[in-house]
Amino acid sequence: MGKTTDSPGPGSRPDPVRSFNHWKKKHSHKQSQKKQLRKQLKKPEWQVEREVISRLMQNYEKINVNEITRFSDFPLSKKTLKGLQEAQYRLVTEIQKQTIGLALQGKDVLGAAKTGSGKTLAFLVPVLEALYRLQWTSTDGLGVLIISPTRELAYQTFEVLRKVGKNHDFSAGLIIGGKDLKHEAERINNINILVCTPGRLLQHMDETICFHATNLQMLVLDEADRILDMGFADTMNAIIENLPKKRQTLLFSATQTKSVKDLARLSLKNPEYVWVHEKAKYSTPATLEQNYIVCELQQKISVLYSFLRSHLKKKSIVFFSSCKEVQYLYRVFCRLRPGISILALHGRQQQMRRMEVYNEFVRKRAAVLFATDIAARGLDFPAVNWVLQFDCPEDANTYIHRAGRTARYKEDGEALLILLPSEEKGMVQQLLQKKVPVKEIKINPEKLIDVQKKLESFLAQDQDLKERAQRCFVSYIRSVYLMKNKEIFDVSKLHISEYALSLGLAVAPRVRFLQKMQKQPIKELVVSQDNKVSEPRAPSLTNDEVEEFRAYFNEKMSILQKGGKRPEGTEYGLTNGISDEDEEEKEDEEEMEEKLGKSKGSQPQSVASTDESQKNKEAAVQFLDRGDEEEEEEEEEDGLGADFFKVKRHNVFGLDLKENKALQKKEASKSTVKKKVTKVAEAKKVMKRNFKVNKKITFTDEGELVQQWPQMQKSVLKDTEEEDDAGGINLDKAKERLQEEDKFDKEEYRKKIKAKHREKRLKEREARREANKRQVKSKDEEEAFLDWSDDDDDGFDPSTLPDPDKYRSSEESDSEDMENKISSVTKKKQGMRKRNNSQVEDTGPTSRNRKKAKWETLEPLDTGLSLAEDEELVLHLLKSQS
Numbered sequence: 073m074g075k076t077t078d079s080p081g082p083g084s085r086p087d088p089v090r091s092f093n094h095w096k097k098k099h100s101h102k103q104s105q106k107k108q109l110r111k112q113l114k115k116p117e118w119q120v121e122r123e124v125i126s127r128l129m130q131n132y133e134k135i136n137v138n139e140i141t142r143f144s145d146f147p148l149s150k151k152t153l154k155g156l157q158e159a160q161y162r163l164v165t166e167i168q169k170q171t172i173g174l175a176l177q178g179k180d181v182l183g184a185a186k187t188g189s190g191k192t193l194a195f196l197v198p199v200l201e202a203l204y205r206l207q208w209t210s211t212d213g214l215g216v217l218i219i220s221p222t223r224e225l226a227y228q229t230f231e232v233l234r235k236v237g238k239n240h241d242f243s244a245g246l247i248i249g250g251k252d253l254k255h256e257a258e259r260i261n262n263i264n265i266l267v268c269t270p271g272r273l274l275q276h277m278d279e280t281i282c283f284h285a286t287n288l289q290m291l292v293l294d295e296a297d298r299i300l301d302m303g304f305a306d307t308m309n310a311i312i313e314n315l316p317k318k319r320q321t322l323l324f325s326a327t328q329t330k331s332v333k334d335l336a337r338l339s340l341k342n343p344e345y346v347w348v349h350e351k352a353k354y355s356t357p358a359t360l361e362q363n364y365i366v367c368e369l370q371q372k373i374s375v376l377y378s379f380l381r382s383h384l385k386k387k388s389i390v391f392f393s394s395c396k397e398v399q400y401l402y403r404v405f406c407r408l409r410p411g412i413s414i415l416a417l418h419g420r421q422q423q424m425r426r427m428e429v430y431n432e433f434v435r436k437r438a439a440v441l442f443a444t445d446i447a448a449r450g451l452d453f454p455a456v457n458w459v460l461q462f463d464c465p466e467d468a469n470t471y472i473h474r475a476g477r478t479a480r481y482k483e484d485g486e487a488l489l490i491l492l493p494s495e496e497k498g499m500v501q502q503l504l505q506k507k508v509p510v511k512e513i514k515i516n517p518e519k520l521i522d523v524q525k526k527l528e529s530f531l532a533q534d535q536d537l538k539e540r541a542q543r544c545f546v547s548y549i550r551s552v553y554l555m556k557n558k559e560i561f562d563v564s565k566l567h568i569s570e571y572a573l574s575l576g577l578a579v580a581p582r583v584r585f586l587q588k589m590q591k592q593p594i595k596e597l598v599v600s601q602d603n604k605v606s607e608p609r610a611p612s613l614t615n616d617e618v619e620e621f622r623a624y625f626n627e628k629m630s631i632l633q634k635g636g637k638r639p640e641g642t643e644y645g646l647t648n649g650i651s652d653e654d655e656e657e658k659e660d661e662e663e664m665e666e667k668l669g670k671s672k673g674s675q676p677q678s679v680a681s682t683d684e685s686q687k688n689k690e691a692a693v694q695f696l697d698r699g700d701e702e703e704e705e706e707e708e709e710d711g712l713g714a715d716f717f718k719v720k721r722h723n724v725f726g727l728d729l730k731e732n733k734a735l736q737k738k739e740a741s742k743s744t745v746k747k748k749v750t751k752v753a754e755a756k757k758v759m760k761r762n763f764k765v766n767k768k769i770t771f772t773d774e775g776e777l778v779q780q781w782p783q784m785q786k787s788v789l790k791d792t793e794e795e796d797d798a799g800g801i802n803l804d805k806a807k808e809r810l811q812e813e814d815k816f817d818k819e820e821y822r823k824k825i826k827a828k829h830r831e832k833r834l835k836e837r838e839a840r841r842e843a844n845k846r847q848v849k850s851k852d853e854e855e856a857f858l859d860w861s862d863d864d865d866d867g868f869d870p871s872t873l874p875d876p877d878k879y880r881s882s883e884e885s886d887s888e889d890m891e892n893k894i895s896s897v898t899k900k901k902q903g904m905r906k907r908n909n910s911q912v913e914d915t916g917p918t919s920r921n922r923k924k925a926k927w928e929t930l931e932p933l934d935t936g937l938s939l940a941e942d943e944e945l946v947l948h949l950l951k952s953q954s
């Protein structure tokens with residue numbers, strides 16, 4: 073079989089035509105690829121980004137929570153992922169894993185997880201992605217609002233946002249109280265992501281022109297249960313009113329709110345509830361070891377001192393229930409020099425100082441921070457070893473947040489709660505109910521260092537310190553007294569005088585409300601002797617008293633807030649004298665004690681106090697109506713129970729939330745009823761009160777009475793006689809009356825117009841007459857003065873001269889007088905000109921003649937003086953005239 077000539081043999085060369093075709097095909101393909109790439113490269117950035125976004129969004133629906141372990145497993149923008157990586161966040165925590173996907177899908181989320189479990193990133197990542205998706209720019213204004221309950225927490229969140237979102241182009245702002253409002257107002261309009269405290273935000277909403285949230289896409293409430301509780305209720309309601317209904321809402325907290333009412337306020341749409349640790353054995357971090365000790369009140373300071381002495385290399389936070397305790401004990405402990413640096417953080421410090429303390433404590437490796445509950449929530453101080461709760465927390469939730477300042481994100485930590493014997497049972501029970509595992513440990517009495525004597529000596533030398541000790545004492549007692557849970561907080565079980573001694577005081581300061589309280593049970597005892605002897609019990613507050621207290625505290629708050637800034641409590645070495653402010657505080661306390669006394673007083677007293685309480689209630693309502701910057705200040709000033717009235721004031725009165733709300737509703741409904749009063753109702757009221765309009769009455773010269781205002785109207789007069797107002801306002805009658813009044817008015821008006829016209833005519837006639845007269849006169853004058861007008865160009869009016877012709881009769885006419893006056897002067901002038909003054913008869917009507925005639929009728933006055941003397945006389949007369 074021969075081979076075909078076409079097919080190349082094994083050693084033959086390839087067909088050049090075919091090779092060329094092959095090469096051509098390849099080349100054109102490459103070319104078209106290059107072309108496409110070039111075309112793509114030419115696309116504007118935003119368009120490329122939009123394509124990326126649409127690809128990411130397509131992946132949102134595919135998110136499978138079980139497959140996610142890293143942030144990069146979520147369909148996130150490169151910018152966000154880069155930010156997370158740079159901040160060393162790679163693996164997700166449980167709450168992040170479960171909520172980020174839902175939030176990306178645009179759902180409303182309620183997230184709850186233990187303290188330190190990473191909730192901040194769980195909402196910050198969706199925040200960044202939400203604006204990225206919308207390609208938000210600074211000109212789009214406010215896109216996301218993140219609200220935090222305290223300034224420190226807002227600041228901390230802002231810092232994390234800055235770190236994670238640094239690759240994005242959005243602008244972020246921190247708006248908290250204690251800063252220059254004007255400065256903030258200038259910038260607030262350009263902010264895309266706003267981290268803020270509720271009060272300050274509302275203040276800007278109210279006061280900053282152009283600031284609005286109409287474009288808002290997302291609202292985040294950090295520590296949502298706190299923000300939605302009574303303390304921020306009014307502020308938050310007002311804020312929510314200013315927000316668009318169509319938005320995404322994210323709520324996060326370690327103790328999430330389950331109140332349907334709270335959530336309804338936010339108008340959430342089918343929210344996703346994510347309780348990460350709902351089924352966990354404990355509600356606190358597993359790495360947190362929790363203990364409590366029971367000791368007497370008078371031992372507590374020595375216990376604290378001993379604790380610090382044995383933990384000199386550790387970082388600890390000690391929680392107190394009031395600012396005044398922090399202020400006093402901080403000073404005293406600084407003097408005791410325990411060998412560790414001590415810091416203090418509370419709401420009475422100025423903002424700058426608060427920030428300084430916060431940052432200092434973040435930086436320090438070993439230190440102790442004395443704090444009120446403003447530091448209880450959310451703050452992420454690194455590497456805190458111990459949380460010591462010096463005063464029993466208000467409730468289990470507060471305990472959880474306080475203790476959560478340690479053992480954060482996989483770290484270990486220890487929490488120690490100091491309880492009084494009277495607090496132990498109730499509190500431990502509450503904690504166990506909330507799945508908080510606490511164990512009792514005992515104090516080693518040998519290790520206890522008693523500092524009472526040292527404190528006594530400090531106070532003996534320092535009057536200011538002594539006064540602070542007294543205030544600390546009263547403040548603590550009051551905080552216990554005002555606690556809601558009376559089973560745990562029983563003021564009557566406190567060893568008051570021993571406690572005072574432990575503070576270094578020689579005697580316990582007088583606490584009037586306690587004295588009054590103590591008398592009360594004795595009275596009760598006496599009364600009940602006939603029946604059976606009952607044990608004296610701690611008095612419980614009646615609702616009225618609660619109301620009164622509420623009013624009092626609100627009033628006090630408003631006074632405090634209106635007042636100037638408070639001095640920094642943490643500065644050491646103040647003057648010894650009692651400051652005005654301190655005096656004021658003392659007075660406030662006494663005032664409150666007075667009130668307590670009154671509320672427990674006898675019948676007539678209680679009547680008096682009802683009036684007062686009414687007044688106070690009004691003050692309270694006013695306070696509630698006030699703007700929210702103040703409200704926020706108030707919350708923050710004392711923190712959660714930091715001072716006696718701040719946060720606690722909302723729930724320490726023995727009322728539960730429902731009752732409180734009912735009370736508020738009642739007040740609100742009262743005010744709305746007031747608002748709804750119509751003008752008709754008002755008019756009826758006035759009529760019933762026989763209200764009479766003021767009358768202005770004057771009398772004519774003849775003694776006739778004239779009522780000027782309001783003008784008497786016949787119709788009204790008639791009607792008032794006929795009026796029977798028993799049935800209120802009769803609209804038909806009123807109409808008739810109005811018509812009659814209208815007629816009357818028109819008639820009156822016509823009369824007035826007629827009178828005016830007549831007056832006008834008369835005036836015109838008079839004017840004409842006057843004009844004629846003047847015309848004649850001016851003609852005469854013109855003629856008379858023609859001759860010497862050149863000489864008299866200084867405008868001198870000779871008529872102003874006194875009459876030198878005394879011999880002339882005063883009965884002569886005015887014109888003659890005038891002429892005479894003129895003549896005397898002209899005579900002089902004539903004299904100067906050496907004129908002939910001989911008498912000439914008036915012979916003709918010519919001007920010249922008339923003038924002459926005039927001159928000639930004048931009697932020359934012979935003064936008998938020389939010319940120069942005459943001149944002087946005239947000058948003298950002129951001067952005296954002017």
Ligand SMILES: Nc1ncnc2c1ncn2[C@@H]1O[C@H](COP(=O)(O)OP(=O)(O)OP(=O)(O)O)[C@@H](O)[C@H]1O
Nearest residue numbers: 161163164165187188189190191192326450452481
């Ligand atoms: N994915 C993560 N990887 C590493 N560290 C993380 C991660 N998420 C959070 N953290 C760290 O965990 C700590 C606690 O986080 P965060 O403050 O968000 O907790 P939280 O749940 O908000 O606590 P709290 O309830 O007290 O407010 C922070 O120091 C944070 O940097």
